[in-house]
Amino acid sequence: MAAAHSLLYKNFQKHPGALVESATGIYLHTSDGRKILDATSGAAVACLGYDNKRVQQAVVDQLLSVPYCHPGFYKTQSAEDLADFLVQSTHGRMSKAVLCGSGSEAVEVALKLAKTHFSHLATPEPQRSHFIARVGAWHGATLGVLSLGDFKVRKEPFVSLLAQNASRVSACNTYRGLRPGEDDEAYVRRLAQELDDEFQRVGPHRVCAFVAETIGGSASGCAMPVRGYFRAVKAVCEKYGALLILDEVMCGMGRTGTLHAWEHDDVGVVPDMVVVGKGLGAGYAPISAVLLHARLVGSFQASGKGFAHGQTYMAHPQAAAAGLAVQHVIRDEKLLEQVRVMGGHLERGLKAALLSYPYVGDIRGRGLFWAVEFVKDKQSKVPFPPSLELHAKMHARGMAKGYEIALFNAGGGYDGYAGDHLLVCPPFIVTEDDVNDIVARTKKVVEDTIHELLAELRNFWLRGFESS
The missing domain is CATH 3.40.640.10 (Type I PLP-dependent aspartate aminotransferase-like (Major domain))
Incomplete structure (x- = not known):
């Protein structure tokens, strides 16, 4: 019998999450029973969804x-x-x-x-x-x-x-x-x-x-x-x-x-x-x-x-x-028109849900190709320290049970090292209800990740103050 995980992955210490067993529409179905909404079309790839x-x-x-x-x-x-x-x-x-x-x-x-x-x-x-x-x-x-x-x-x-x-x-x-x-x-x-x-x-x-x-x-x-x-x-x-x-x-x-x-x-x-x-x-x-x-x-x-x-x-x-x-x-199927219409709905939804937050610096894009950039300070546009890996934490939370949304994460947009953003680029076949769901799940991922991160930082600073 072949050794488990014989395939060499990008991360040498661990492999990606659960095995994808099937895919329908804009969803991926995993071996551990999750149904993940793919809000990124893989990496802006699966524009028709997964079962055309x-x-x-x-x-x-x-x-x-x-x-x-x-x-x-x-x-x-x-x-x-x-x-x-x-x-x-x-x-x-x-x-x-x-x-x-x-x-x-x-x-x-x-x-x-x-x-x-x-x-x-x-x-x-x-x-x-x-x-x-x-x-x-x-x-x-x-x-x-x-x-x-x-x-x-x-x-x-x-x-x-x-x-x-x-x-x-x-x-x-x-x-x-x-x-x-x-x-x-x-x-x-x-x-x-x-x-x-x-x-x-x-x-x-x-x-x-x-x-x-x-x-x-x-x-x-x-x-x-x-x-x-x-x-x-x-x-x-x-x-x-x-x-x-x-x-x-x-x-x-x-x-x-x-x-x-x-x-x-x-x-x-x-x-x-x-x-x-x-x-x-x-x-x-x-x-x-x-x-x-x-x-x-x-x-x-x-x-x-x-x-x-x-x-x-x-x-x-x-x-x-x-x-x-x-x-x-x-x-x-006139999907370019669909991209324009649903893209406008996605833009309005993301901006209404996230742009007022103090740690969301910018939301930009066109059609069904949008990015949310995060900053530590909105006025100065200073990013979070790269050691926090905020974007990776957001992606991981999105993939976790109770969230089930794939968001494309990346860092380095500030100077090549610091800077965190997420891409939201769903398949062209999304409906208005799908877009609403994507916005709601993305908001929950962002809110919960930032809340947990800030709590960790407060505890760290508090412990440092008490020890001094």
Whole structure:
């Protein structure tokens, strides 16, 4: 008999909670009898919930026809159809798609494509090998994109392994970045100038691309772009001939109310490349994609050269079938409208329930993609000490009996170490009653965790005072 817990988990000392035995709708059913409301869609993944029969049947049908074939030798209809759908979803603004597995993999492919573009130009620019990203970003876990990102607790153990061809500028985050008396226009000008200065510092003709999450993900907690910000940074990229790559692995594919987050009016630009994942396959299969602007595709084709990249499971037929079925469900059931309507209800509910609390600093997001940021002091925005692991305590309480709600927790939003927030990003199929339930359970988790934490701190201070 195999040893118990032979699977190596992220935490070497303990494994995750109870075994999930089944899943229906927006709920996970565990072996210890709990029914957990998944208010985070896993990690902004399971946008259709867990038992969509149409998607399940599409995967089964593909499994029975062509389960796999080598992507370098053959093509399959499911992969061709998904790529067509993705290109058409941009209304001609993107012209090709590369189908990958994970979000990390897709971001790495985007970096390689950017480098390939400059190598394949009529007058090649091989010196362009530097990438500029943003403070507090998370672009994935593989070594290439780990060098690009800035999620310190996941990056620092591997710094000695990383390439040194990336640097960072400030993120667009009005809660943490906007200065007293500064309006949005002045903030945008300052951030654009900072990016321009970084181009100059690095050497403007060494920069390959500026890479940014359209809306901040797990590390920054749904940091929202200011209107005009992306137009300003794209102008800087164009000034120096660099590319703009938008990472929508978490915020894209309908999560914020439009299929692509860059379609929102306050973004106002078409990127050179956009990376999508998570909600693309909704968890029914691992799939991600890179969408490329026609200008880049034209340079590749004119060069007569190939792309020096390939992976075994690229354009995987079952994954592509799942992704296409998911997108057809979102389209046919008008779920983008559902995201906008339920997203407004979720925003109002979270703000009414939590924003007045002295330890809730900010609630921000769009569609069904919201973050609650916690602070020790609301006026100064000083966070709780990271040693308290407040966000982890909240997640653990949510998973406990009597609460049964999965909330995505993260820390480091303040300086890479301190700062606590929760993400609330439920499946697109939630009803008004579901949203009300999510808000009520989230409020109970937050209230009870903070109450217990403050009681522990008071007892600690009291014991310290008495001993002195």
